[in-house]
Amino acid sequence: MKLTHPYCRPAGPWLRGNLxxxxxxxDGTLTPAELVELYASHGYDxxxxxxxxxxxxxxxxxxxxxxxxxxxxxxxxxxxxVGTPQVYDTSLTRAEILGQIAADGGLAILAHPNWLAHxxxxxxxxxxVLGPYHGIEIFNSVIDFLEGEAHALDRxxxxxxxxxxxxxxxxxxxxxxxxxPRGWNRVAAAERTPESIVAALQxxxxxxxxxxxxxxxxxxxxSFRIVAPEASELRFVTRYGKVLxxxxxxxxxxxxxxxxxxxxxxxxxxxxxxxxxQPVWVTA
Numbered sequence: 001m002k003l004t005h006p007y008c009r010p011a012g013p014w015l016r017g018n019l020x021x022x023x024x025x026x027d028g029t030l031t032p033a034e035l036v037e038l039y040a041s042h043g044y045d046x047x048x049x050x051x052x053x054x055x056x057x058x059x060x061x062x063x064x065x066x067x068x069x070x071x072x073x074x075x076x077x078x079x080x081x082v083g084t085p086q087v088y089d090t091s092l093t094r095a096e097i098l099g100q101i102a103a104d105g106g107l108a109i110l111a112h113p114n115w116l117a118h119x120x121x122x123x124x125x126x127x128x129v130l131g132p133y134h135g136i137e138i139f140n141s142v143i144d145f146l147e148g149e150a151h152a153l154d155r156x157x158x159x160x161x162x163x164x165x166x167x168x169x170x171x172x173x174x175x176x177x178x179x180x181p182r183g184w185n186r187v188a189a190a191e192r193t194p195e196s197i198v199a200a201l202q203x204x205x206x207x208x209x210x211x212x213x214x215x216x217x218x219x220x221x222x223s224f225r226i227v228a229p230e231a232s233e234l235r236f237v238t239r240y241g242k243v244l245x246x247x248x249x250x251x252x253x254x255x256x257x258x259x260x261x262x263x264x265x266x267x268x269x270x271x272x273x274x275x276x277x278q279p280v281w282v283t284a
Contacts, residue, residue: 001258005280006167006204007188007217014186015197017046019069019082020111020140020171021180026051026071029176032059040064042181046197050080055087058194067194071111072097077122079133080171082107083198094126098133107202108133109169112140114149121148127159134202135167138276139210141182142173153276154241160262160279161239167278168264169201170208183210204278211273217265219280225253228267228275235266256282 022028023035030038032049036059039047048069049056058066068085071078075090079098084106088097101108113136115121127136136152136159143150156168172180187206189196200206207214216227226234231250235243238260245254254263262279269275 001221001256002283003219003221003256003280004283005219006206006278007219007280012188012190012192012196015045015065015189015192016184016186017044017048017065017067017197018172018174018181018184019048019067019107019109019169019201020050020071020080020137021047021174022051022071023049023056025049025056026054027175030174032056035174036061036064036066038177039181044181044184045192046187046194048080048082050082053087053090055085057085065192065194065197067197077126078111080107080109080111082109082201083194095130098131102132107198110136111171112137112143112148112150112173113152113155115140115143115146117147119148122155124155124158127155128162128164133166135169135204137171137173138168138208139170139183140173141171141210142175142179145179157237157239157241160264165279165281167201167204167206168208168276169206170210170276183208185209186214207275207277209273209275212267212269212275214267214275214277217277223253223255224263224265224280225251226265226267226277227251228269231267231269231275233268235268237264237266238262256280258282258284 046065048067050069113122170183234247236254
């Protein structure tokens with residue numbers, strides 16, 4: 001049995017941040033400075049202002065690391081380019097834009113797959129064949145206030161089950177007060193710099209959350225262990241969303257059998273708050 005996962009290398013302390021926000025430079029109601037102060041006041045460590053087809057330079061701040069980003073919006077389904085301080089030509093196809101982001105060394109995330117009344121902002125067939133990209137938003141806070149579903153775990157499990165090794169990310173897609181802060185990624189970055197944060201996100205050295213903190217993620221040759229002190233239940237999930245094991249409380253482990261394909265963990269807290277690890281790939 002062989003295990004492949006992103007939680008095996010030593011890294012620095014966990015850093016919490018949001019990669020999807022909008023300012024008055026596009027369709028947000030807060031200025032870039034107001035956005036930065038809002039997230040800093042909630043204890044975030046990094047923030048990307050990803051205005052629609054507009055690059056807003058990160059602002060210097062004593063406690064919050066600014067990460068360059070833009071949301072590619074016009075001409076097709078939306079995607080985030082993170083770590084690349086430029087705007088892309090939206091007359092190109094999404095595949096061509098993703099190729100340019102990859103060539104520039106950026107982090108590419110497909111945004112809010114279950115947005116709109118038909119729950120198909122991104123069609124599943126697109127997600128399955130398009131590339132290269134690093135992952136999808138499995139939680140997008142603003143969709144709670146719009147048509148569609150804020151969570152996209154169903155779309156993620158379909159991709160993972162068909163062999164696409166993509167990560168899951170959680171964001172606010174902040175436009176106005178009330179949209180957040182709610183969603184975030186907690187990253188094991190080696191350094192407190194934009195470059196290190198983006199590299200860790202690209203490698204999947206992170207977990208996604210809508211409000212639950214995971215204290216420890218441990219994988220050895222036999223088991224997958226999670227410690228999330230504020231969680232009331234843990235779930236270990238495999239192909240097509242099948243729950244392999246429920247654990248009451250915030251600490252538990254799953255023993256690998258060798259035939260799972262992949263296993264990911266979920267930690268559930270108050271209300272619908274949750275945290276989601278990246279998958280551990282299991283091959284014979």
